[in-house]
Amino acid sequence: MSTQALKFVPASEFKERAALAVADEHLRRSFRGAMDFLIGKRAAQFPDLAAFERQRALAEHIRKYSLARLPDLLELLERRLTENGVQVHWAENGEQANRIIIDIARSHSTRLMVKGKSMVSEEIELNHAMAEAGMEALESDMGEYIVQLDGEKPSHIIMPAIHKTKQEISRLFAEKVPGAGYTESVDELIGIGRAVLREKFMIAEIGLSGVNFAVAETGTLCLVENEGNGRMCTTVPAVHIAVTGIEKVVEKLEHVPPLFGLLTRSATGQAITTYFNMISGPRKPGEKDGPREMHLVLVDNGRTQAYSDEQMRATLQCIRCGACMNHCPVYTRIGGHAYGTTYPGPIGEIISPHMMGLAATHVLPTASSLCGACGEVCPVRIPIPDLLIRLRGEAQHDARPGHAPLLGQGAAKSGLVDAIWSGWAALYTRPALYRAFGWLATRFRVLTPPLQSGWTVSRTPLKPAKRTLHEQMAARKT
């Protein structure tokens, strides 16, 4: 059984949770199996590497172009959506976004909100805010429904319940779903979820969804899904609220096919998903279904901080496929919950510091071997390893001249580390001092301590050689 606390826990306790997760054989088997499966499925979609490189070069270009024009595109999107009858709201942080959504819900005397998959709604902790406001927010994506039923958070952005086995879900349904018997048939389990949730789609006052791409020129919100719950949430209830990060906008409809094609292939190895839902407005006069009222909430929540730095802006190119986590040797071994953030894995390590500040998250960019797999599979070519190194640095020092400090800048600064580096610099820039140090270190090598802090946890102690390299070279020459 899983030994982790399966709530969102402080990211700063990452190391303790990672150690527990690594020791949990059951969890490791679940993730290893699922990640190998997804890696294989994705690889089969890109048999021609040169063609893949051309596709991702175009996708990267589209994302960079969109970001370069972001403020203009957001204004154009707002104008088009407003013309189409959609109300557009802006939120600087999660609290503001939740307040906007709760106010809309209250104005419709909402008891139940059904939710399609939305990582931004996880990011702003909407379900919690709705519960505090006395309204129910029910997840309807099968994976999200399962983790919500068990009081958990998603452990993967595409496959939220990937950490659970069929047997665990069988027990969960038998225990928590009224009238459900125990069954280990996946078809029957899905049938149980379908029946419960169809009842809810019918009675919910509000449907909430995320957004995969927002097209500025047409005022269109695009949603990618296999199950159809996203379509239910955006069509059956009288009110539809979409919530998205400000970075999801593209200029033209023609910019969508290259990104969509890479998104589904990179995420689950599918050439396309069952549904691609393009929504350009609420029900028009004469139409017989669709929401009567539609809202879009544009959320910043730290994205403008990443945007303000030319290198870190690349973080916002992300289209949330999850390929970086599927291929990450660290994620595969510790699973999504260990990170303690909405977005786990490599993308989470580079986006969470902007959302939550480096004080809470500075340990996350160190959860990487810098093997480079995340950067190689990223369909929009985000240089994730470079950004990890950059953030490690930003956590260790004050802002460089000309740069605004990041939230939590220098949070991991340590006087001891700074002193060691100053001493190191002093030695290596003064030849006489360096030679004296070398002579002392080699002659008194027996005094080297056998326990050397973190180094000796899993390595043999460092010990200087009997003679310095200079002396050894001189001896060889004679």
Add this chain to the structure above:
Amino acid sequence: MSARDHILQRLRAAPQGQPPLPPDVPGFYAALGAALPASTRAERIDLFCDRMAFWHGEVVRVSRESWPNELRRLCAAKGVRSLLHGEQYSEVLTAAGIAGLKPYDRPIEEWKSELFENTDASLTSTRGGIAETGTLIVWPDASEPRLMSLVPPIHFALLDADQLYDNLFAAMSAQSWSGNLPSNALLVSGPSKTADIQVTLAYGAHGPKELVVLLLVDERD
């Protein structure tokens, strides 16, 4: 200042560097197309059928005259007792003698539970299909509302083989989508599915459990 002003101000204050040129998406697809011989109608049909089968969609080749009879046969074989349809098909479906016809003629609020609990199948038209991915282009409107292709457990879709495109970009360019998108436009590739339980694929997650494409072909096909 409002949240909107704050956000836009921060974005505008960010260093801009050299702005990238607009991406040449048409050029990319033109180069893809130029690398291969142009697809023939027969190839597009075959590829579409192959890919749709991969998504567990059923494709039945029908003629422009015979499809209502073919639909009657399929409804009987699948035990369909009620078939939801747009009003434009009332006449031909009645003439074919299909039982349990149900036009979508009222706003959803007036018959929601009947739609969810007591409607076995639906028939919709399509605006075309995409061969590369085995995809239907479905544009709901006043006579064929959005929920027709989602709520009933079986979805029958009429697809004209003349309207098969190589890929999504070709379809949206040829049909100039960007100027005239409806309030909801859909791409549908197979019946609803999920792999959220232990990556095991299951069909009929929230939407239709079966998708049956009635592919309108000519004698030459």
